[in-house]
Amino acid sequence: MRKGSSITSIDLAKAAAAAIDDMKGLDTIIIDVSNLLFITDMFVIATGTSNRQVRSIADEVHTQLKEKHQRASLRSEGADEAEWILLDYGEIVVHVFQASTRAFYDLERLWGDAPRIPFEPATQGTSDQL
Numbered sequence: 001m002r003k004g005s006s007i008t009s010i011d012l013a014k015a016a017a018a019a020i021d022d023m024k025g026l027d028t029i030i031i032d033v034s035n036l037l038f039i040t041d042m043f044v045i046a047t048g049t050s051n052r053q054v055r056s057i058a059d060e061v062h063t064q065l066k067e068k069h070q071r072a073s074l075r076s077e078g079a080d081e082a083e084w085i086l087l088d089y090g091e092i093v094v095h096v097f098q099a100s101t102r103a104f105y106d107l108e109r110l111w112g113d114a115p116r117i118p119f120e121p122a123t124q125g126t127s128d129q130l
Contacts, residue, residue: 009041019064030117051082
């Protein structure tokens with residue numbers, strides 16, 4: 001948690017995950033890396049189905065964290081190619097991948113010893129069909 005902030009890293013990660021869910025991101029997970037890394041507390045990892053959706057997801061995370069929690073990313077990478085966009089907020093790092101890139105880097109396996117934080121997408125089990 002930042003000095004002077006009332007939101008925890010877990011809450012901020014869940015807010016990012018909710019923004020991803022709003023944009024219909026897939027397979028969102030939150031990994032607590034606070035005991036393994038000193039540079040961040042949480043990874044939020046999600047998948048988009050195209051370059052356009054990956055960019056849209058990253059934009060929505062940026063917008064919601066800025067508007068609702070007054071947080072701007074410290075840095076971001078990958079927006080031009082949109083195969084993997086990284087948004088660094090200090091205490092959390094958001095990774096938005098296309099499926100093949102996510103499978104190649106397999107961060108879930110790499111950080112397999114780190115605990116997962118429960119997150120249930122609001123869109124889980126819903127259908128866009130009429």
